[in-house]
Amino acid sequence: QVQLVESGGGLAQPGGSLRLSCAASGFTFSTSAMSWARQAPGKGLDWVSSIGSDSSITYYTDSVKGRFTISRDNANNTVYLQMNTLKPEDTALYYCARGWGSGPPRGQGTQVTVSS
Numbered sequence: 369q370v371q372l373v374e375s376g377g378g379l380a381q382p383g384g385s386l387r388l389s390c391a392a393s394g395f396t397f398s399t400s401a402m403s404w405a406r407q408a409p410g411k412g413l414d415w416v417s418s419i420g421s422d423s424s425i426t427y428y429t430d431s432v433k434g435r436f437t438i439s440r441d442n443a444n445n446t447v448y449l450q451m452n453t454l455k456p457e458d459t460a461l462y463y464c465a466r467g468w469g470s471g472p473p474r475g476q477g478t479q480v481t482v483s484s
Contacts (some may be wrong), residue, residue, distance in 0.1 A: 370394040370473040372464050377478030380454050388449040388478060390464030397445040404438060404449045405470035406460035407477075415470045416462070417449065427468075431457075454482045 376388040388404070403418040417438040418427045426438050437450040447464055459482050465471030 370466060372466065372473060372475035374462060374464050374475045374478040377462060377480045379481045379483065381484050382454060382456060382482055384454050384482070385450070385452045386454065386480060388451065388462055388464075388480070390447045390449075390475060392445045392447065392464075392466070395466065398442040400466050401468045402438075402440060402447040403465045403468060403470065404447075404462060405465055405474070406458075406462045406480075408457075408460040413463075413470050414460075418468050419447065451480070454480075456482050458482050 371393045373391045374388060376386060380386050399421050401418055401420050404416040405413055406416050407413045416429055416432060417436060419438045419440055423440055435453045440447045461477040461479050463474040463477045465474045
């Protein structure tokens with residue numbers, strides 16, 4: 369079955385950086401688009417970014433453009449989200465998802481907290 373395991377979250381200061389990873393299994397990763405989504409406290413699930421199967425296409429929600437970078441390693445079935453210049457409003461539970469949207473399927477999430 370599809371398994372998606374996120375890691376790399378934690379506490380960061382405003383202006384800091386974090387790199388999230390998502391290890392995928394149970395499906396043909398190299399032919400699947402992959403995405404990141406997030407859910408802030410008390411809010412709904414929001415799509416953040418997507419990447420095509422060969423990394424040739426990437427999309428970002430406006431609020432993270434220029435600060436976040438999505439990438440993937442098809443040899444290791446892993447998708448990444450490099451997050452720079454973090455803001456308090458980036459605080460959320462971050463999920464990776466198979467496909468172009470917010471899933472399902474999704475992983476269990478990794479918590480990112482941006483605070484001084």
